[in-house]
Amino acid sequence: MAFLPVNKQDMEARGWEQCDFVCVTGDAYVDHPSFGTAIITRVLEAAGFRVGVIAQPDFRDGRDVSRLGRPRLGFLVNSGNIDSMVAHYTAAKRRRSQDAYTPGNRAGARPDRAVEVYCHLLWRAFPDSIIIIGGVEASLRRFAHYDYWDDAVRESILCSSGADLLIYGMGENAVLEIARRLDEGAALKDMRGIRGICYLDDGADLPAGNVTVASFEKVRQDKAAYAKAHKAQMLEQDSAYGRPLVQRHGERYVVQTPPQPVLTTEQLDRVFSLPYERYYHPSYEALGGVKAIEEVEFSIMHNRGCFGNCNFCSIAYHQGRQIAVRSHESVLKEAEDFVKNPRFKGYIHDVGGPTADFRHPSCQGQLEHGLCKGRKCLAPVPCKQVDPDHSDYLRLLRELRAIKGVKKVFVRSGLRFDYILLERDRAFLEELIEHHVSGQLKVAPEHCSDHVLDKMGKPHIATYERFEKEFYRITKKVGKEQYLVPYLMSSHPGSRLQDAVDLALFLRRHRMRPEQVQDFYPTPGTTSTCMYYTGLDPMSGEAVYVPRTPQEKRQQRALLQYFKPENRRTVIEALVSIRREDLIGRGPDCLVEPDAQYTREHRAAPVKAQGRQRQRGKRPVQKPRRSNKAKRGR
Template sequence: MILNDFLPMNQEDLKRLEWEGVDFVLVSGDAYVDHPTFGPTIIGRVLLDAGYKVGIIAQPDWNDPESITKLGTPRLGFLVTSGNMDSMVNHYYVSRKRRQTDSFSPGGEMGLRPDRATIVYTNLIRKKYKKLPIIIGGIEASLRRFAHYDYWDDLVRRSILVDSGADLLVFGMGEHQIVEIAEYLNNGIDVEYITHIPGTCFMTSHLDMLPDYLEIDPFEIVSKDKVAYAKSFKKIYDEQDPIRGKTIVQKHQDRYLVQNPPTRPLERDQLDWTFNLGYQRAIHPTYVQLGGIPAISEVKLSIISERGCFGNCSFCALAFHQGRIVSSRSHESILEEAKQIISDSDFKGYINDVGGPTANFRNPACDKQLKHGACKHKQCLYPEPCEHLNVDHTDYAELMTKLRELEGVKKVFIRSGIRYDYLMYDDSKDFFFDLCEHHVSGQLKVAPEHIDETVLDYMGKPSGKLYSEFVKTFDDINKSIGKEQYIIPYLMSSHPGSTLKSAIRLAEYLRDINYTPEQVQDFYPTPGTLSTCMYHTGIDPRTMKPVYVPKTSQEKAMQRALLQYKNPRNYELVYEALILANRQDLIGTHDKALIRPKLGKQSYSQRTQSKSSSKKTQKRR
């Protein structure tokens, strides 16, 4: 059923809808925003469409078990998620300092959800409802489904399914799984027997029900042995494919965590359906007087056009969550959503974004993926584009043209990220011209991340040479169409493999192009990524060879400061870095210098020579 209203959040809502109760209560760490970019809302709407009544308890008081009873006892069970973000990432900077605001909470207020929200909410529910099924999902559960390194505790934690005590874990995008689970529960099947659904994990004391599986080292070993951790991670990483992936088993004490293979991505008509389920495209009215929900402003006038990413950057968890097979919505579905945006009172003629994980990926990387799955030991774009890669922007260009021609639209921007290497591999530059002519607001944000080839290799990113060619092509096109537009590169410091010399090399590049980034992202080790495995183990799991990892707060501060060497506040850090790297040649007043010498003090070389002369004199005496 399509509900042209908000999902109920309390007894008054139930009365208004004339519902006697609900089949599922969805507990979320986010405030309730009824929009298709918010995962909990999608799951609620999908279940509604399948005939199940769903209520939402958003940001319950985790110190009060009564806070999850306000919709009564659900007929079939509880669904639990931390929200659109991992709660620890939501709460803490990479420095582990507490953030001041939470854009998914009323008025941006911080502190309305607990740390490790999925675990806390599930334990809260268990205190009140001992036997009701609890299914956990969302990004926090998905990326923590195996034993995993946790940056905030600086240790390997058990699967979140163990620590939460939930019955099932849904990983990845959950539309397929949640409806199938609901149907089994509705038919009277006990949750302990729901063990075969792709895209789910469960715990069991025996493996008799599994005809074939791949067992990795148990928690007790990977939590202490970094080599074992890296080997196990690589096995997990290789099997995250819905077509060729194997069932994976990991023992935790006397029980087994079982991950079924990932579910297949939604077909185009299914993805269209997901975005057409009666969303109110607004925050719940209860939040209006509380200052609104800041996160809605980022997405209200934007359109998600696809899911999945075959770019597979080492530091990105998308391959582990959405997968490498791209699926996209039809032009008709996207145009219909654009018309809804145009009718919004906040619309001023500008669609802020049309994209997804990677804006210019609209189709699977190759025809083979849909039949045989993504390659286990080969990437689509790295280190060179695969010979089978389909490089074609025609469909995306046609879509953007249709959107530009809609009545009331002044401009359609692309802000969710262009994969510049894929753009460069397209022999036709028609879309590149379209991009510069129609879809850039003066600045195009792209993500080279670094310029040092060794670091780029660990990141799984294309060469710095290709990025330079992209910049030149961008400049040439803009010159030919008479526009002055600029590239804003996203850069990352302290990624595994990055030494002080790597950071200095990037600083020199920024000097040469006369660019100072306003922001630099320090590498953030989040669960589920290849880079986080490197960070924890000091091993590249692809080769099992050692990799240098900058871990001390001082070195990370120096690497970050080098990328903003012009900032006077960074002078001492940059000076220290250059001395440690023996790059005093970059301290001076010449054109190639990064910083000037210290005024009123001896230079480093003078102090060193003075100390050396003093020692020699003492020896002679």
């Protein structure tokens, strides 16, 4: 085994004068199947193609993309494992100071909008070469899309980058088919029947039976048209019934072919059996290594896809809702190889995927007919056809922990607690808690207000509370001290300041003090981002409240960590603004104590507290609080 060539010396060592393909990526070169670049390059290599890698080229020096010369068939371009703008900026649009996908964890090694920048550099260096873009950044920006950083609708990345083709989704079969046709001398127009790609057309040869959505020019000006276009795009993301999609951009048309079928178990096994080095390139060692390897080197990804389909998540739009799984033999072989690695300490950090406990179709009907159009399998309530089954996953975990040299097998996150509860038998949950939790289990209730959860596409909070009760009951039964760590999100469309207060009270009631909370981040391609931009739920057409101002976002976030001293002033401001001053004080029902500014401002007049209790059609009853002095005089 060996890393693929990264310079001319590597090519000469292999006796190559020219690569067939050169992959240009925004990440450091990590040859591990958790990295899309590693998968695509190894898949092509296994098919007999000569592939080189240019990782994080110097975008300030146009010559760096030329270091491997002109490839015989074309360039493959991606931004890395995540969108380059997400890699660079927080949800508050502040520049990040670190990048786990860069040697030494340093920021700034890739440009903003990396796919576009790399393509433009390649066009200048090799004007006649074929350029194919893919990965998350290209996949989620394949149509006209709202861009949070510009606060505007941008055209398809296929237009802005100048690329010849775009591969969306995971891409193994699509890139192989393109490579073989190019190798046979086919023209770009001969690629148009390949599933899982996008191309530009002049309108003379659009595919029959296509679904045409509103043009770039229209969705840029009309938010209702944007929402309808987004809905159409989401409804066609199924390989069983998806139709071609067309969107006009000026005089050209972006055409998306139907999605590729998900990989079979045999195909997915083959992808994971390729000769990966499973580590970062040795040239990075002197620079401090690549931090992103730490979480994945001794973790196992056993599936793809997610029929949970949360609105803020891009997995359904990128990987699809149908589940693909690896065989037990493939997973066990990977774990057995861990034991031979001198860096392995006996602990498998995670056995998961987009959703860790999905190794079974949501229902039998999806295999033939696809997943139901416009419906979710699990939220707000589970479909009656859902067939919950953890038996195969449980058997896999048992086999993994029986491997000699493996001390512990953990499942750290990605479990759907609502799916777990659908099984009447608690065998999986009991064994999970007894053997596979490392003190803390991360789960994602996200919020506590049901109407906010509806906009997220998540189950109602009562489901989480049932799971919490079961978790602690079983934890006590097996004699362990373990805790649930909730993922929580502030400022999601639909969430008002009062909902954030309700969540703070929920956390206090459940004795949770989250160390981290996530502000909603409007990333390209998701339904929640569509809501954020348009103020409309694209699936129902209903208006949605959207917290937009930096002040409200800051207040919602602070309320989720109301217990932190540095958040006290912001929490007080939030509570005063919605007349919930009953929660400011030193009593057991209060969220925060008054600070000097609050005391000074309210010394003159008695405070009236307004609770949330409302009688039908009546204004809230306001009751004056007793002062602390009056209480002491009792």
